[in-house]
Amino acid sequence: MRPDLYALVAVVVVGLATVVAGGFGVRFSRTTSDFLVASRTVGPRWNAAAISGEYLSAASFLGVAGLVLRDGVDALWYPIGFTAGYLALLLFVAAPLRRSGAYTLPDFAEARLRSKQLRRVATGLVVIIGWLYLMPQFQAAGLTLSAMTGWGGWAGAALVAGIVVTNVVLGGMRSVTFVQAFQYWLKLSALAVPVFVLLLGMAGERTEAARAIGADAPPAFTARSTVNVQTDVVLQVRAPVLVAVEGTRARVDGALVHGNVYWGPGEHSVQAGTTLTFTAGTPVPVVVGVPAENEKWLRPLGGGDGDHALLAIYSLMLATFLGTMGLPHVLVRFYTNPDGRAARSTTLAVLALLGLFYLFPTVCGVLARLYEPQLLITGNTDAAVLLLPESVLDAWPARVLGALVAAGAFAAFLSTSSGLMVSVAGVLSTDVLPPKFRDFRLAAFIAGLVPLLFALSAQSLPISQVVSMAFAVAASTFCPLLLLGVWWRGLTDAGAMAGLLAGGGVSILAVLATLAGADPPGWLGTLMAQPAAVTVPLAFTAMVLVSLVTPRRVPGHTARILARLHAPERLGLTHDRDAATRGTEQPGIPGRVGRHRRPESRRPEPPPSEPHQEATDAVEGRRLHPD
Amino acid sequence: MSDLEGRGTGDRTERWRQEVAHPVQPIARPGPPPKRVRVVLAERKRARRVVRTLAEVEEQTGVGEMLVRSLIKAQLLVSLWLALVVAATIGVLPVVFFYVEDLGRTSVLGIRLPWLVLGFAVYPFLLAVGWVYVRLAERTEQNFVNMVED
Numbered sequence: 073m074r075p076d077l078y079a080l081v082a083v084v085v086v087g088l089a090t091v092v093a094g095g096f097g098v099r100f101s102r103t104t105s106d107f108l109v110a111s112r113t114v115g116p117r118w119n120a121a122a123i124s125g126e127y128l129s130a131a132s133f134l135g136v137a138g139l140v141l142r143d144g145v146d147a148l149w150y151p152i153g154f155t156a157g158y159l160a161l162l163l164f165v166a167a168p169l170r171r172s173g174a175y176t177l178p179d180f181a182e183a184r185l186r187s188k189q190l191r192r193v194a195t196g197l198v199v200i201i202g203w204l205y206l207m208p209q210f211q212a213a214g215l216t217l218s219a220m221t222g223w224g225g226w227a228g229a230a231l232v233a234g235i236v237v238t239n240v241v242l243g244g245m246r247s248v249t250f251v252q253a254f255q256y257w258l259k260l261s262a263l264a265v266p267v268f269v270l271l272l273g274m275a276g277e278r279t280e281a282a283r284a285i286g287a288d289a290p291p292a293f294t295a296r297s298t299v300n301v302q303t304d305v306v307l308q309v310r311a312p313v314l315v316a317v318e319g320t321r322a323r324v325d326g327a328l329v330h331g332n333v334y335w336g337p338g339e340h341s342v343q344a345g346t347t348l349t350f351t352a353g354t355p356v357p358v359v360v361g362v363p364a365e366n367e368k369w370l371r372p373l374g375g376g377d378g379d380h381a382l383l384a385i386y387s388l389m390l391a392t393f394l395g396t397m398g399l400p401h402v403l404v405r406f407y408t409n410p411d412g413r414a415a416r417s418t419t420l421a422v423l424a425l426l427g428l429f430y431l432f433p434t435v436c437g438v439l440a441r442l443y444e445p446q447l448l449i450t451g452n453t454d455a456a457v458l459l460l461p462e463s464v465l466d467a468w469p470a471r472v473l474g475a476l477v478a479a480g481a482f483a484a485f486l487s488t489s490s491g492l493m494v495s496v497a498g499v500l501s502t503d504v505l506p507p508k509f510r511d512f513r514l515a516a517f518i519a520g521l522v523p524l525l526f527a528l529s530a531q532s533l534p535i536s537q538v539v540s541m542a543f544a545v546a547a548s549t550f551c552p553l554l555l556l557g558v559w560w561r562g563l564t565d566a567g568a569m570a571g572l573l574a575g576g577g578v579s580i581l582a583v584l585a586t587l588a589g590a591d592p593p594g595w596l597g598t599l600m601a602q603p604a605a606v607t608v609p610l611a612f613t614a615m616v617l618v619s620l621v622t623p624r625r626v627p628g629h630t631a632r633i634l635a636r637l638h639a640p641e642r643l644g645l646t647h648d649r650d651a652a653t654r655g656t657e658q659p660g661i662p663g664r665v666g667r668h669r670r671p672e673s674r675r676p677e678p679p680p681s682e683p684h685q686e687a688t689d690a691v692e693g694r695r696l697h698p699d
Numbered sequence: 700m701s702d703l704e705g706r707g708t709g710d711r712t713e714r715w716r717q718e719v720a721h722p723v724q725p726i727a728r729p730g731p732p733p734k735r736v737r738v739v740l741a742e743r744k745r746a747r748r749v750v751r752t753l754a755e756v757e758e759q760t761g762v763g764e765m766l767v768r769s770l771i772k773a774q775l776l777v778s779l780w781l782a783l784v785v786a787a788t789i790g791v792l793p794v795v796f797f798y799v800e801d802l803g804r805t806s807v808l809g810i811r812l813p814w815l816v817l818g819f820a821v822y823p824f825l826l827a828v829g830w831v832y833v834r835l836a837e838r839t840e841q842n843f844v845n846m847v848e849d
Contacts, residue, residue: 145803146815152789159785159825163778163832282809371803372796372813385793416836420829427822434818559775635767638774640840643847 078475079220086258086482087235090251090490116414120421122249123405125256127154127422128429129205129488130212131483133259135536136430137460138453140437141444142362142534144369147437149385149535151430153392155423157543161397162419167412168558169403177403177550178499184557186627187565195503195573197549198400199519202496204542205399205488206523208535212454213485214527219458220478222690229527232482236489237520240497241513249408255487256425262480263432263457266473269463270439281442288367290355291445294463298349299449303532306341307357307449308364313350321345356445369441380598383605388540391604395543398550400499401491411641436460454535457481473685493519530587539550540602541583548575548607552615558637560619561630567619575611579603770843777835781828789821 132154139147174180178194181187210229217228258336275279284291290310317329323343324333339360341376342348350356358364368374373381396402409415440447440456443463447453458481461473493516501515549572582603591597599606619626627633726822796802805812 081787145811145813145817149793154820155822156785156789156825159829160782163782167836195842297796329760354763370811371800372793374803382793382797389790389793413837413840416833420826420833423822423826423829427826430822431819434814559771631764631767634771635763638771640844643844 076220076471076474076478078471081541082475082479083217083220083482083588086479086486090235090239090486091625099586116409116418116421118249118253119405119408119414119418120425121253121256122408123252123402123418123422124425124429125252125254126255126260126401126405126487126491127426128259128484130209130481130484130537130609131536132429132433133484133540134212134216134454134457134533135208135539136433137436137457138447138455139534139536140434141440141447141456142451142453144363144374145372146374146381146385147536148434149206149388151433153389153540153543154396155426155430156389157392157396157423158419158426160393162416162423165397165554166406166415166419169554170283170406170409170415171637171639171641172411172633175404175407176495176499177398177400177553178503180403180557181553181568184627184633185563185565185568186629187569189571190565190569192503193569193576194553195499197545197576198499199496199504200576201250201398201542201549202400202492202519203523203526204545204583205539206492206520207526207530208538209485209489209492210527210536211530211532212481212526212535213499215452215454216458216478216485219455221603226528229524229557232485232489233400233520233524236493237484237516239490240493240516240519250485255483256429258428258483259480260432262476262483263429263436266461266477267432267435268440269469269473270460271435273465273469284442285366285438286370288365290358290364291366291441291448293350293354293356293445294443295352296350297352297446297469298347299446301342301344301348301450303344303451305451306339306360308339308360309335309337309357310364311355312336313354313357314373315354316349318347318349320374322347332558350446356448359451360446362448366441372505380595383595384598384602387544387599387602387605389556390608391540391544391547391602394546394551394608395545395547395604397554398541398546400495401488404495405491413640433457439464444621453696481527510585526587533587537601538587541586544602544607545576545579545583547604547609548579551608552611556612556615556619558634561634562619562623562626563615563630564619564622564625565621565627566625567615567617570618571611571615574614575607578610579607582607766843766846772841773839773842774836777832777839781832781835784830785825788824792816 073249077587132151136147136151139150169180172180172183174183177198178191181189181194210233213232214226214229217223219233221227313335314332315335316332317324321343322329323346325340335357340357363369363374373385384681406418408417436457440460444456444459447456447459458474458477461470461477465473497512497516497519500519501512505511505515517688552571552575553568582600586601590600592600803811803813807815
């Protein structure tokens with residue numbers, strides 16, 4: 073495949089811009105108090121765009137459209153869940169979490185329940201969830217680069233991992249709110265502009281398209297198409313098709329084949345290394361397990377085994393609705409809100425921005441079904457968005473739009489991976505690495521290397537599906553910890569620990585087994601691929617039951633902490649990090665940023681006047697959030 | 700800071716303590732201290748009472764504990780109600796589509812109903828629920844603040 077020059081230039085520009093912005097950002101984003109300074113200058117709208125910019129990952133940008141192409145209307149539950157997760161966050165934790173002053177999830181666990189052990193477990197979970205989330209980002213990067221240049225998948229994965237590690241070591245763009253906010257608008261336009269252009273471009277063939285999409289037949293090839301099968305697949309064929317088979321290792325249905333073959337209705341296996349060529353108008357053979365006919369694809373639960381699909385959807389809903397609040401890179405962004413009320417309005421704006429964005433992947437998925445059904449053969453549906461401009465238009469419009477889409481995709485990898493990497497490297501360097509090796513650069517390197525190795529070795533599943541597994545682990549661990557920690561006085565450290573271990577243990581085992589290739593038939597397989605339906609109730613039950621039998625372990629300061637979480641800042645109970653880092657109070661003494669301080673705290677903080685003050689500040693900031 | 704803290708132990712001196720305790724070590728600073736401006740928000744009498752209620756809120760004694768408990772309960776009720784609304788609408792959609800198969804074949808404005816609902820209508824709905832929540836939660840907080848200050 074020829075390297076696509078336009079797209080390569082776009083990717084290089086996005087990559088360079090990100091690194092430069094990261095290096096520039098380092099100058100004014102060193103410590104936690106920089107976040108606080110930012111919090112006084114950044115309004116909810118910018119903040120919401122920044123949160124959305126960091127949140128919309130490859131799973132949203134590429135994965136959703138790919139799943140729509142493959143699974144049809146059922147795939148729409150992914151973007152709904154990714155958005156509704158912010159509603160759950162708004163309803164139950166946004167304002168209290170901001171008021172808690174906790175900067176990371178382990179911080180919250182320790183502050184609420186006064187347990188070092190709990191902090192350690194929470195730290196481990198942050199690392200695991202972060203890696204689970206990073207892995208598909210790297211895989212998607214490899215996919216994007218190989219779609220553009222024909223290089224192997226490892227090249228793109230290693231490139232993005234390298235850029236992100238460099239960027240995070242340089243200072244990380246994560247604290248630069250404006251860069252992240254810009255990334256949101258870049259991603260939105262990188263999908264919206266192509267969608268509008270393509271819809272205009274196909275205006276003439278609209279009725280025909282509408283008929284084709286509703287037909288009771290599989291989609292048909294729009295032109296003569298050649299497909300390289302790179303992993304073994306089993307295809308379902310409805311009507312006899314003629315296919316030209318090539319390749320030195322070409323094996324179809326277990327036999328070495330060369331030349332034209334007739335496939336009768338039924339299932340046919342094709343081995344990796346085979347090249348298939350179909351003529352225009354041939355119905356597309358579709359990988360097994362997904363709806364083949366467009367008519368079924370259009371209908372909810374049209375894929376066949378109805379009740380398994382229903383369970384999968386509900387499990388996915390639990391994972392995504394409840395998992396968002398437990399993602400390591402989401403919480404820290406809330407710290408840039410000046411107070412709990414602002415945290416609420418920011419979350420509301422995030423709901424609007426995400427809703428707007430997710431209209432476009434859906435349309436992309438439908439267009440992909442019409443124009444690039446050949447992706448259904450290889451199962452490589454995550455490439456749908458990237459290849460769409462080329463399959464609908466030709467000449468330079470296709471190139472320019474393709475470059476725009478590639479730029480958006482790279483923005484998606486870089487922003488999300490940076491946010492996750494900072495979170496993971498942060499906890500690695502402060503809580504996990506032995507004191508001798510507490511170096512943030514080393515931590516960043518490890519934080520990037522491990523998921524990269526996973527990305528290269530693990531089975532390649534659809535991006536959104538892997539990401540939803542990370543959501544499932546978050547929903548089975550941090551969600552119950554946050555919900556019960558914020559709303560229930562009776563939570564104890566023992567209960568929290570039991571819940572984290574039970575929910576986390578089972579969900580992580582299930583997810584790892586699925587990634588390793590396990591796919592048992594029936595209910596077990598459905599639940600292993602998306603375990604939230606079992607593990608979320610399990611975690612809640614364990615947390616509540618163990619807390620109830622250990623009532624003496626309820627921390628003595630519970631009532632005071634709850635008052636602080638729920639009382640509006642105007643009353644002055646909130647205990648903020650700026651106060652803590654500036655040494656105005658000792659631990660245990662509740663913060664009193666009293667009523668009369670309010671107008672003053674709105675203004676940007678004056679620079680610290682004393683050198684020793686600044687030093688404490690930097691040390692403290694580094695310990696809490698080393699970027 | 701301990702020298703400053705020594706000055707105030709009771710509720711009445713609380714305001715004093717806040718004023719001297721911020722912003723940071725006036726004593727350690729070399730040279731003449733910056734001019735301190737005293738901000739008076741309300742009449743003294745009222746302010747003192749507010750401070751006492753505040754302390755009760757924080758220490759969870761007497762009236763304070765009751766106020767905080769009722770605030771948390773009210774907020775939780777708002778959140779649970781709205782979560783229930785979402786569960787009873789969006790949450791039942793998969794089952795509805797599963798049992799009422801004809802819904803999947805119905806078209807509105809040339810688009811199949813499930814696509815219209817799941818691909819578009821869900822998002823404004825989520826936003827509306829969020830907006831209602833923010834309104835209700837802020838009202839609850841305002842009531843709480845009013846009660847503390849009365």
